[in-house]
Amino acid sequence: MTAISLALDPGLAIEAAPAPSAEAPFEVHELFFSRTDAAGIIQAGNDVFQRVSAYEWDELIGKPHKIVRHPDTPRAVFWLLWDTIRQGRPIGAYVKNRAKDGRHYWVFAIVTPVDGGYLSVRLKPTSPLLAVVKQEYAALAAAERAEGIAPPAAAAALLLRLGELGFADYPSFMSAALGQEIAARDKALGRQPDATGAMFEALSATAQSLLRQSEIIASAFASYANVPFNFRVLAAQLGREGAAISIISGNYGALSAEMQRVLARFVAAAQDVFRTINDGFFLLGTARMQRELRCFFAEEESEGDAGQSREREMALLDAQQRAYRAKALDGLREISRTAVDFEATCVEMNRLAAGLEVTRVMGKVECARHTHARDRMDELLGDLETFQRTIAAALKEIDTMNRDIQSRADGLLIGAAA
Ligand SMILES: Cc1cc2nc3c(=O)[nH]c(=O)nc-3n(C[C@H](O)[C@H](O)[C@H](O)COP(=O)(O)O)c2cc1C
Numbered sequence: 001m002t003a004i005s006l007a008l009d010p011g012l013a014i015e016a017a018p019a020p021s022a023e024a025p026f027e028v029h030e031l032f033f034s035r036t037d038a039a040g041i042i043q044a045g046n047d048v049f050q051r052v053s054a055y056e057w058d059e060l061i062g063k064p065h066k067i068v069r070h071p072d073t074p075r076a077v078f079w080l081l082w083d084t085i086r087q088g089r090p091i092g093a094y095v096k097n098r099a100k101d102g103r104h105y106w107v108f109a110i111v112t113p114v115d116g117g118y119l120s121v122r123l124k125p126t127s128p129l130l131a132v133v134k135q136e137y138a139a140l141a142a143a144e145r146a147e148g149i150a151p152p153a154a155a156a157a158l159l160l161r162l163g164e165l166g167f168a169d170y171p172s173f174m175s176a177a178l179g180q181e182i183a184a185r186d187k188a189l190g191r192q193p194d195a196t197g198a199m200f201e202a203l204s205a206t207a208q209s210l211l212r213q214s215e216i217i218a219s220a221f222a223s224y225a226n227v228p229f230n231f232r233v234l235a236a237q238l239g240r241e242g243a244a245i246s247i248i249s250g251n252y253g254a255l256s257a258e259m260q261r262v263l264a265r266f267v268a269a270a271q272d273v274f275r276t277i278n279d280g281f282f283l284l285g286t287a288r289m290q291r292e293l294r295c296f297f298a299e300e301e302s303e304g305d306a307g308q309s310r311e312r313e314m315a316l317l318d319a320q321q322r323a324y325r326a327k328a329l330d331g332l333r334e335i336s337r338t339a340v341d342f343e344a345t346c347v348e349m350n351r352l353a354a355g356l357e358v359t360r361v362m363g364k365v366e367c368a369r370h371t372h373a374r375d376r377m378d379e380l381l382g383d384l385e386t387f388q389r390t391i392a393a394a395l396k397e398i399d400t401m402n403r404d405i406q407s408r409a410d411g412l413l414i415g416a417a418a
Contacts, residue, residue: 024103026052028124028188031293032107035313037117040065040082044313046297049122054100065120070098074140076158079151080170081111088113090286090324092174094125094133106130108181110286114320121286121293127184129177136161168208171275175282176204182285194288196412200281203335203408207274210401213394214270217349218263220394221256224387228253230380231363238373244366245377252359252384259352266349269342270398273405276338280331280409284416287328290321329417335409343402346395353391360384 026032032048042060050057053068060067073096084091090112097105107122125133136158144154159170167173183197231249235242294317297310360381367377 022103024052024099024105026124028126028185031123031296033121033293035119036065047300052105068097070096070104072096072137072141074137074154075144075151076140076154079155085111085113085118092178110289119320121289123181123185125181126188127180129180172278175278178282178285196284199408199412203277203405206401206404207277210398211270211274213398214267216394217391218267220387220390221260221263227383234376248359248363248366255352255355262348266345269345272338273342276335280335283324283328283331287321287324290324294318294321332409332413332416336406339402339406346398350395356388
């Protein structure tokens with residue numbers, strides 16, 4: 001079937017059904033929502049949702065949301081969606097839907113838990129990321145069909161692909177995607193760019209470097225883990241003469257074991273900073289789109305809504321956007337808090353690094369006394385020096401970046417609270 005109008009007889013024009021490949025139109029400024037119960041059964045929505053889906057209200061209300069399911073959206077996406085919202089957390093996802101007349105439409109959906117079910121707020125995706133997502137979804141949906149991959153395994157494959165595309169995890173992908181969609185939408189609507197987006201990009205880039213530096217420290221530890229052992233071997237070879245070296249290597253070993261323990265907390269704290277930045281930004285974007293939807297819905301001319309009460313939906317949207325605004329502000333405060341926590345583990349790391357330095361200097365003094373083992377000791381002390389330099393340089397970088405994160409997060413908070 002094609003979307004052309006067949007004029008078989010000049011007086012008889014037959015409107016052919018739209019081609020399945022055709023897009024169900026909706027404008028960039030239009031926002032739509034639907035609300036479901038806990039099982040995904042549609043309870044309410046707005047006019048754009050009903051119009052774009054091409055169903056009548058009585059065909060939508062009380063029906064499972066999969067009524068608009070398009071087979072091109074991988075099952076992995078819905079598995080992730082349900083897995084997240086059932087845990088009471090919000091999620092953002094690109095979804096390709098199918099209208100009753102076979103036409104399709106892409107949305108970026110923000111689904112949040114709401115009293116008795118879930119709320120999905122959707123905007124038209126227009127950022128360059130959509131082209132990437134289309135390609136990824138096509139490949140994944142084809143693999144799901146051909147290989148019969150179970151949804152959890154397909155979701156793992158999607159996360160792996162996102163990793164290859166530079167997104168550490170799904171939350172960092174969805175928050176970057178929401179940011180890009182809001183920016184593209186603002187631009188298409190001729191609005192001033194939202195300063196928050198640029199702030200977030202800077203914050204996120206800094207947090208990524210911070211994570212990289214913490215990984216450098218972790219791998220420096222891994223590659224120099226045998227240094228205290230090598231010292232002990234040398235001390236044993238030197239016999240009684242090596243007693244002082246044995247003590248030094250013992251000190252070194254104890255300090256580096258402690259550092260190893262701190263390191264686990266340190267890396268986790270760095271990941272926390274990264275996580276809270278993504279969460280804070282996603283919540284901020286969610287709150288903004290919910291607020292816009294609330295205004296859009298208030299101005300929408302309703303044409304029969306299958307008995308749903310506009311006042312009740314309006315009140316619900318209002319409460320939801322207020323709740324998410326509060327969550328967003330909390331999220332921004334959380335960034336500062338995790339950055340402060342991270343700073344505390346940096347202080348601890350610095351203290352231990354200074355301890356290692358003292359031990360190394362003692363080793364150097366001892367080295368001067370052992371003329372016959374000097375070469376071997378020099379080599380070991382040289383290793384220690386490289387190791388300590390790597391750590392000191394990474395800690396210094398981290399300190400600067402962490403301060404930068406704290407001040408930007410505080411700036412965002414002041415801007416958002418205004
Ligand atoms: C609030 C909410 C909104 C949803 N919106 C859509 C949607 O727009 N399109 C869709 O296919 N599924 C949507 N779903 C997911 C469906 O419930 C369902 O999981 C999905 O269509 C996959 O169906 P299937 O597992 O039967 O293939 C939504 C779920 C919730 C809770």
